[in-house]
Amino acid sequence: MGITQFFYRRIIFNPALKIRYRKVLVTMNEHENSYPVSDTAALVMLWARGYYETMPLAGTYLSKLDLSHGRPLLEHYDRICPWYPEVIINRKHFIKNMVEELIGTDEKRTVIVNLGAGFSPLALELSSRFCDPVRFIEIDRSNMSQKHLLYSQLVPDRCRFITSLESDIADTGCLIKALKTEISEPSRTRLIVVMEGLTYYIERPAMERVLKSLSDLIPDLSIVFEHLKPCGLIREERRSIPYRIFSHVRDYTALDRMTTYSEAEIRALLEPAFSCRYYDMDKMEMRRTGSCRYFPTPDAGWLSCAVAVRKPVME
Numbered sequence: 001m002g003i004t005q006f007f008y009r010r011i012i013f014n015p016a017l018k019i020r021y022r023k024v025l026v027t028m029n030e031h032e033n034s035y036p037v038s039d040t041a042a043l044v045m046l047w048a049r050g051y052y053e054t055m056p057l058a059g060t061y062l063s064k065l066d067l068s069h070g071r072p073l074l075e076h077y078d079r080i081c082p083w084y085p086e087v088i089i090n091r092k093h094f095i096k097n098m099v100e101e102l103i104g105t106d107e108k109r110t111v112i113v114n115l116g117a118g119f120s121p122l123a124l125e126l127s128s129r130f131c132d133p134v135r136f137i138e139i140d141r142s143n144m145s146q147k148h149l150l151y152s153q154l155v156p157d158r159c160r161f162i163t164s165l166e167s168d169i170a171d172t173g174c175l176i177k178a179l180k181t182e183i184s185e186p187s188r189t190r191l192i193v194v195m196e197g198l199t200y201y202i203e204r205p206a207m208e209r210v211l212k213s214l215s216d217l218i219p220d221l222s223i224v225f226e227h228l229k230p231c232g233l234i235r236e237e238r239r240s241i242p243y244r245i246f247s248h249v250r251d252y253t254a255l256d257r258m259t260t261y262s263e264a265e266i267r268a269l270l271e272p273a274f275s276c277r278y279y280d281m282d283k284m285e286m287r288r289t290g291s292c293r294y295f296p297t298p299d300a301g302w303l304s305c306a307v308a309v310r311k312p313v314m315e
């Protein structure tokens, strides 16, 4: 039977906040050819399926994931909003294109860190266009070793540009130490931070610590901050969709609450040196499809993206 095995560096917590890596042996059965993805992570990939299936590499990656655990959730949410994939696909299309724009065309060394990466193949998609001098770091609580194994099968020549780490983002000491091991020259590096599908799960004080730590780490910093809006900023007849879906996700994941942000609250979280652009779902839909069919107005959507950029004073 074809078994793939490899050793993987897994980040482990150290009370003295010293990063240690443990070698972990990961095994995958090539004949089964699919990795079982947990229910909520599988749900996002099922929603995004129509988008990834049109892309050769991401489509192959998707075909290697067993998403069956997400089906009951998908069926439940389909009954609330049958066109919910539009939301996730607009978001994914927007974030990928925004990151490409932020990378730009210069030769500056760039590190893209995807916080709460889950099974998103963003690094895979972007690595086909950008290798040197762009590096990718993915961080999530779990599954990063298995994900990196998939990368090593799909893009053996490029997977060395992608580092996949398991860590709790709210543990900022650990997060920053991990980033420092990948960013040897902060003054000569651009850091692009992606938070997609993450900010709802992180309590506000923890998010403040994350943003402060990132701001202190590196001068050339961009942050793509995708978030859920408070219900008062959503058109009344639309509110029931995010309310019913996110309160179910909240209970299902045993969280006390889902964290929401308004544009003003995000701007207040950032230091004045950041310039911030703001995109509601109508703008994301327009960018992807050229029309605003599902989101005719800014208040028709509930997920939005702030893109904050701070350029160093002296290059």
Ligand SMILES: C[S@@+](CC[C@H](N)C(=O)[O-])C[C@H]1O[C@@H](n2cnc3c(N)ncnc32)[C@H](O)[C@@H]1O
Residues within 6 Å of the ligand: 040, 041, 044, 115, 116, 117, 118, 119, 120, 139, 140, 141, 142, 167, 168, 169, 170, 196, 197, 198, 201, 202
């Ligand atoms: C809804 S999924 C989004 C996955 C991916 N970013 C996407 O949009 O396709 C949220 C992810 O955030 C991760 N996550 C939530 N809280 C986290 C934390 N404190 N530290 C690390 N990862 C976290 C979860 O494990 C999960 O994979």
